[in-house]
Amino acid sequence: xxxxxxxPQFLSIQEGENLTVYCNSSSVFSSLQWYRQEPGEGPVLxxxxxxxxxxxxxxxxxxQFGDARKDSSLHITxxxxxDTGLYLCAGENSxxxxxxxxxxxxxxxxx
Amino acid sequence: xxxxxxxxxHLVRRRGQEARLRCSPMKGHSHVYWYRxxxxxxxxxxxxxxxxxxxxxxxxxxxRFSAEFPKEGPSILxxxxxxxxxxxxxxxxxxxxxxxxxxxxxxQGTRLTVV
Numbered sequence: 001x002x003x004x005x006x007x008p009q010f011l012s013i014q015e016g017e018n019l020t021v022y023c024n025s026s027s028v029f030s031s032l033q034w035y036r037q038e039p040g041e042g043p044v045l046x047x048x049x050x051x052x053x054x055x056x057x058x059x060x061x062x063x064q065f066g067d068a069r070k071d072s073s074l075h076i077t078x079x080x081x082x083d084t085g086l087y088l089c090a091g092e093n094s095x096x097x098x099x100x101x102x103x104x105x106x107x108x109x110x111x
Numbered sequence: 112x113x114x115x116x117x118x119x120x121h122l123v124r125r126r127g128q129e130a131r132l133r134c135s136p137m138k139g140h141s142h143v144y145w146y147r148x149x150x151x152x153x154x155x156x157x158x159x160x161x162x163x164x165x166x167x168x169x170x171x172x173x174x175r176f177s178a179e180f181p182k183e184g185p186s187i188l189x190x191x192x193x194x195x196x197x198x199x200x201x202x203x204x205x206x207x208x209x210x211x212x213x214x215x216x217x218x219q220g221t222r223l224t225v226v
Contacts (some may be wrong), residue, residue, distance in 0.1 A: 033214060042202050042217035086152060098167050099144065099215055104153035
């Protein structure tokens with residue numbers, strides 16, 4: 001069974017601080033996506049990483065795909081209240097029959 | 112290009128009734144996933160379908176739940192004889208194809224409340 005474990009499960013920090021969220025697996029993924037979900041809405045795709053070691057930046061968000069394509073991280077610089085939400089990673093493996101989601105990291109940024 | 116459309120957004124059913132949740136994928140997408148989410152929790156996989164085929168239903172309860180994705184029309188998640196424990200948000204996602212690093216896009220969900 002392929003599993004994606006996210007850590008931490010919950011994170012509450014002060015506005016302006018930096019944070020990193022992790023997504024780990026024992027399986028290799030051909031691509032990995034990060035989504036953000038706000039209350040009452042569906043998850044919205046933030047980024048897809050495909051190549052081992054790849055780094056993508058989206059304003060204050062930096063996404064990295066592990067060299068072995070088994071893990072990924074999301075780093076947020078100078079967090080803002082608007083970053084609050086549930087962050088989900090999801091992996092696709094060409095031999096798998098479905099996209100696999102992590103259980104999510106619930107982020108709360110205090111003003 | 113319209114996004115993934117789910118309807119209804121909110122659905123209230125009495126115990127024992129049937130719930131039908133609809134998902135129209137993005138244009139050109141032939142793969143659909145259904146997920147269930149309880150408050151304050153992540154997404155739990157239920158079923159993965161291609162048009163006219165169920166590919167993986169390992170996350171869907173064997174009884175009372177069924178899903179279809181016909182050649183024409185939306186994908187339907189059907190819950191028969193609903194119970195209070197079925198109350199949750201149900202999300203669908205569509206994908207153009209599998210195995211080519213194509214992204215999945217989500218609808219806004221249907222929030223089912225069983226009273």
